[in-house]
Amino acid sequence: MALLELFLTCPKSLEGLLAQECEQLGAESVKESVAGVSCHATLETAYKLCLWSRLANRVLLRLHQGAAETADELYDTIQQVNWDEHMQSGGTLTVDFSGTNREIRNTHFAAQRVKDAIVDQLKDRTGFRHSVDKERPSMRVNVRLHHGEVVICLDLSGNSLHQRGYRLDGGLAPLKENLAAAILIRSGWPELAKKGAPLLDPMCGSGTLLIEAALIAMDQAPGLNRSHFGFFTWKQHDFDLWQEVEKEADIRAGLGRKRWQGLIYGYDVSNKALDAARKNIRRAGLDKTIHVTKKELAYFAQPTHAGVLEAGLVATNPPYGERISDMPSLIHLYRHLGERLKEAFPDWQVSVFTGNPDLCHKMGMRSHKQYAMFNGALPCKLLLFKVLPQVVRETGDDSPEKVAKPLQSTEDLIYDESDWSEGAVMFANRLRKNLKQLKKWLKKSGVQCYRAYDADIPEYSVAVDVYGDHLHVQEYAPPKTIDSSKAERRLMDVIQVLPAVFDMKPSNIHLKQRKRQAGTSQYEKLNRKEQMLTVQEGPCKILVNLDDYLDTGLFLDHRPIRSYIGEQSKDKRVLNLFCYTGTASVHAAVGGARSTVSVDMSKTYLNWAQQNMKLNGCAGPQHEFIQADCTQWLADNDRLFDLIFMDPPTFSNSKRMEGVFDVQRDHARMIRHAMRVLSPGGVLIFSNNLRSFKMDEGILEQYDVDDISKESIPTDFARNQRIHHCFEIRYFD
Structure with a gap:
């Protein structure tokens, strides 16, 4: 029988492994190409x-190659294949088309033309017009257009071969089965499994690595549990030959199950993930082979009931974070993973698959091999380690012992500063110096929320704010001239240092990246945790959100201004423009204001402001909250106020307001509108954070303007005297 010309597709970076696998399975003339392998078989x-392929996505049978510069030429080339030799009578089909050119720009249109060419030919020959079935067609046609030519293939696989048939529950971020198999092969698991070595996964998720490891260890074909292959409904399918191939695989699987005596264990802290893992393991028929249980990483160790195990493989795919806010906990998770491996797994092999290789630096272990791989379109790395035995400590008798005590939790406040980089040490020293300088002031003032660090060292360009027993860390976006990997490494230094310096759990560290904001972007959510934290500021309780928005709901540099407003508000009518979360209104209300009016464009922040007011027992009709464009509302308003606080943004082009607001250009007009509704003897407190701001000369001549910027800047912002500008504006006597 003539050899078939095949092309097997696979994830990028697996081509070399797939080529080896094809040769082992008997293919000839094997040749690698991008995301696949061609061969004869x-x-x-x-x-x-x-x-048997553990790595391929699809096995494509090449039928024909021809010109396709235009849609008509594509149609003609498709008809050069005798489709009656492949399509069963009354069967259905679907077409997968990839590639474009100047004339064929839409893949959906091209797929339709291919389908028409096939259906028209078959109708002419059989009188039956075949229909499309995208779910389980009788014939799946794969057409690839490149440089004006199409390669036409029949898909023998059906659904992608990575779908083994055991996984219906995927967990939060499951690995595809063929990627999991590739990780294990690169990790040397096939050789270790032949020796009966154990395999453990401390963060097993839905169990894909465990199941693929068991299939390899027991010599079970990965497709043995599949209910369908594309060739089942191919007209040239040889049923008897297939049964022989399948029977041989069944026999090998049976022998492999009897032969395998090794241990495969998985752990996770998520009940949902473990439930998915157990269901997947059961469907794979491996519930007597693979054991999963709930266990924190802090207690990760060799199974005690199994006795002393031979060194085996720890293989895992830890989380590596989709959001920058995930980093604090992840950095310490990787650090604790390294600690557990070094303490409890001497001489074991370790493989860690991650989309953030820099996190692996926090394990405190040096990888001896790295492989670039892809998880979908995401570049990842597989890092291989050999755990070196720990230093032996004398026990007082004649026998030394190794120290391997379990941690109490992945957030144990035990920090080894010996593995800190030189930059991390420098950053920690500056933090400690700042905290020492602030200590007396904090004790005297009773301030709970303050800035501890603000890019004091240019290389570590972050702001660190304390909110009680939480930290809010903002990474300023590095300039384009800074290498992104270097910036990432420095950020990880920061996150590694903070829990040690502040004696704080990593989960209490909230990380964000600050970028230039425009329009309503400052109102948009970064996360959706929706967790409010209550903090105390003087006599007021304030709700802050350290995760969901760029800002927390409390501008720390305005602390003295809010305090001053509270002191000056007794029996006053107070107007708070651009009120944000209403913290100045709260201080005014707690300070005894007769009434407050809070105006802002954002419904989100106005609701937040109302919650702050209720939290302090000041809710009532005398405290109004108005959603409006402050500039327009102020121009239309005729009510008088005794104290007005106005803290506009530097710039805004929000769709909710007319035109564009620029504080330098527009402040004089706004101040005049505000002074129009200021009662005799009243005061306007005007603030903004434009560093280059200069008060309009006309305003200086028209009103009594007192620049109180220096007095309004708190001790914790003393290094940044231009953090904001603040003025008291009154009528001349």
Whole structure:
């Protein structure tokens, strides 16, 4: 029988492994290409490739190649294949099309033309018009357009081969099965499994690595649990030959299950993930082979009931964070993973698959091998380690022992500063110096929320704010001239240092990246945790959100201004423009204001302001909250106020307001509107944070303006005297 010309697709970076696998399964003339391998094979070998390939996505049978510069030429080339040799009578089809050119720009249109060419030819020959079935077609056609030519293939696989048939529950971020198999092969698991070595996964998720490890260890074909392959409904399918191939795989699997005596264990802290893992393991028929249980990483160790195990493989795919706010906990998770491995797994092999290799630096272990891989479109790395034995300590008798005590939790406040980089040490020293300088002031003032660090060292460009027993860390976006990996490494230094310096749990550290904001972007959510934290500021309680928005709900540099407003508000009518979360209104209300009016464009922040007011027992009709464009509302308002606080943004082009607001250009007009509704003897407190701001000369001549910027800047912002500008504006006597 003539050899078939095949092309097997696979995830990028797995081509070399797939080529080796094809050769082992009997393919000939194997050649690697991008995201796939071409080869020649008998029909029997083609069946084996579909059944046994742990790495391929699809096995494509090449039928024809021809010109396709235009849609009509594409149609004609498709009709050069005798489709009656492949399509069963009354069967259905679907078309996968990739590639474009100047004339063929839409893949959906091109797929439709391919379908028409096939259906028209078959109707002319059989009188039956075949229909499309995208779920389980009788014939799946794969067409790839490149440089004006199309390669036409029949898909022998059906659904992608990574779908083994055991996984219906994927967990939060599951690995595809063929990627999991590739990780294990790169990690040397096939050789270790032959020796009966154990395998453990401390963060097993839905169990994909465990199941693929068991299939490899027991010599079970990964496709043995699949209910369907594309060639089942192919007209040239040899049913008897397929049964022989399948029977041989069944026999090998049975022998492998009897032979395998090793241990495969998985742990996770998520009940949902473990439930998914157990269901997947059960569907794979491996519930007597794979054991999963709930266990924190802090207690990760060799199974005690199994006795002393031979050194095996720890293989895991830890979380690596989709959001920058995930980093604090992840950095310490990786650090604790390294600690547990060094303490409890001497001489074991370790493989860690991650989309953030810099996190692995926090493990305190040096990888001896790294492989670039992809998880979908995401570049990842597989890092391989050999755990070196710990230093032996004398016990007082004649026998030394190794120290391997479990941590109490992944957030134990035990910090080894010996593995800090030089920059991390420098950053920690500056933090400690700042805290020492602030100590007396904090004790005397009773301030709970303050700035501890603000890019004091240019290389560590972050702001660190304390909110009680939480930290809010803002990473200023590095300039384009700074290498992104270097900036990432420095950020990890920061997160590694903070829990040690502040004696704080990593989960209490909230990390964000600050970028230039425009329009309503400052109102948009970064996360959706919706967790409010109550903090105390003087006599007031304030709700802050350290995760969901760029800002927390409390501008720390305005602390003295809010305090001053509270002191000056007794029996006053107070107007708070651009009120944000209403903290100045709260201080005014607690200070005895007769009434307050709070105006802002954002409904989100006005609701927040109302919550702050209720929290302090000041809710009532005398405290109004108005959603409006402050500039327009102020121009239209005729009510008088005794104290007005106005803290506009530097710039805004929000769709909710007319035109564009620029504080330098527009402040004089706004101040005049505000002074129009200021009662005799009243005061306007005007603030903004434009560093280059200069008060309009006309305002200086028209009103009594007192620059109180210096007095309004708190001790914790003393290094940044231009953090804001603040003025008291009155009528001349």
